[in-house]
Amino acid sequence: MSRLWWRALGILGAVGAVYIGLPYVLVQRLNLGIVRQGSGAEKTFALTFDDGPDPATTPAVLDTLQAAGVQATFFVIAANAEAHPDLIARLLQGGHGVEPHAARHVHAWIRSPWGAFLDPLRAARRVSAVTGQVARFHRPPHGAYTLATILGQRVAGVVGAHWSLEGGDWARGATPETLPTQILAKLHPGAVLVLHDAGPGARVTVPALPEVLQLMQEGGWQAVPLGELPGVGPRTWRDVLTGR
Template identity: 40%
Template sequence: MIARDPRRVFHLANAATGALLGCGISHILPLLPAAAGAAGLQAALAAACLCPRCAWVGANVTRGPARGAVALTFDDGPDPVLTPWILKALDAAGAQASFFCVGEKARRHPGLIRAIRDAGHSIENHSDRHRYSFAALPQTAIAREVRTAQQTLTALAGQVPLFFRAPAGFRNPWLAPVLAAHGLRYVSWSRRGLDTIDPRPERVLRRLVAAIQEGDILLLHDGAGARDHKGAPVLYAVLPPLLAIARERGLAVVGLPALLG
């Protein structure tokens, strides 16, 4: 029985997820009748895999304790333009952050990893190649993505990443045991600016600060970010006011190790 075998059920959900991500839902519609008996379960599992802030496929930290601080996180770097600019902005504001770095980008820009570390920020694991099919990969490939990035970032930074975030936040049930083997905790976010898709800085900023409160984990990007109507990275008009607003509201801006202990 499919429903009594979690691995078979997951493979079905995995196939659906992979198809959703890679081919588009129209390609899998003809296949659905063949799996009609498990369709509801497949849909639920596929939804679980595609739900970044859910804990249905493994533990998921979405916020920290209320201790007067928020954590700022940047995904998808390091980037030769944005990362140095972010480091200067953080330094000017006396703020700290966590950088979820991509292994292959880190190998291309090892000096940026050292710069992040030397400024006192934490470097975390965002997979090795940032494959958008991550949630559809088998466990061996998931393990390789996590392990290779972990080895790269540890070697370059001289410190071991403590947290992992999946590409686009999409996971599958194979990930949790892989993270446990590396002593990694899965972290998503409580507020995100959608700075990779929204070219309007004022809207990106509003998503982050409109209801900001202590314990929040904020998500921005230092790679693949959107650009405004003048062609400048949206982040340029978002990060300084974000840091100023946090200060006005008495919130320290810290990295994940400080927020989560």
């Protein structure tokens, strides 16, 4: 291989390290500038759902939450929100948070920089048009970031929202019978738990949710929307250096 090819590969590697590698380390691993965890001062955690709303599954999730007196935050797909404004209205009436998840549910690493930049903007604008509220948080698909994703969130005026506890309802082998105890075993004060009210994960979460909430309440846990989690806020360099 000629020197020119090696040089080109070196340049591509350096660009990739800045565009994907740096955000992966700083944002996805160190959580700098995004929300992932509350203060952990009490047995309170944020309950969040991704990928809805879906008329086939979201109503059952809402029925279960209402019966348990629990409120959560739903990160919704823009097209789904636009197609089902009645479900968005029910979410808001129930006191749940509604925030943008994506305009297109595509992993940021395989998108063009321009597409990754525009997605938070488009998602926030379209979801806000349905909710009538200004978007506060944004959770990119798969929790994946690039430099363009970060810039898009900044321009959109939203804070990235990750999670500290993944329910794994989408995973192969996950069942409604195993999900509740798996979650409870890993639940910790200030956690941000992610489940799914639509898509493959909903087949497990919908039937498992009543037991999940029952076990949590029996254990003295309180679930709240992300914006109400004690100590919630973007992680700073000081937090990173002090291990908070």
